[in-house]
Amino acid sequence: MRLRNVKGSREQIAANEYTIKDAEQIKGQWKDYFQDGKPIQLEIGMGKGKFLMRLAEKNPHIHYIGIEKYSSVLVRALEKMEETPLDNIHFIRMDAENIVNVFEKGEVDQIYLNFSDPWPKDRHAKRRLTSRQFLERYHNILKEEGRVIFKTDNRSLFDFSLEEVEEAGWTLEKCTFDLHHSEYLEGNIMTEYEEKFVAKGNSICMLQVFYKE
């Protein structure tokens, strides 16, 4: 998702209370930063943030941090936050490629990847958020056996992801090719893209993995 450049979006983000600035300086000190001992969960590539807001409302005992590459997308989430203020939701505008510069090993409890960009060309495979390169980054920030949960309607991206998690030595804990007709549907929180694809009749694939040392 890349929206048309929104004029002033960078300034809007810089001035907003929900966005964390200079996140790299907090690396290794996230517990001190929040000062309440609540676990930290991330959505990487959160888009306009609907999923994260729904989760944050439901789980006030968890801090949710949305990571988004584009200012033009992130400002849409910030606008929504003005309608429904929540104190356990935060945003960082950054490319997730640099996520290990922001979190130390063990600082992140769980990672959500929802409807990540497919990058269909083979030469772009390492940009996919479920590539072995990204899985290595997640391993380097997650707590022991912290989960990565991935949803998509893109079957070839899902098949690629299954191969990558296996190749990288992660344990597949849950897997379905049709989440909405599966045992895992209960408690599922819909994302913006998921709503769109379900309405079109697409099947949603989901996997949940963790890394055991």
Ligand code: SAM
């Ligand atoms: N997760 C949302 C949902 O399910 O409705 C949005 C899905 S949208 C297809 C993917 C989002 O991931 C876009 O907003 C895109 O800008 C963001 N994104 C893609 N690659 C990223 C990266 N390397 N770092 C941070 N965000 C990224």
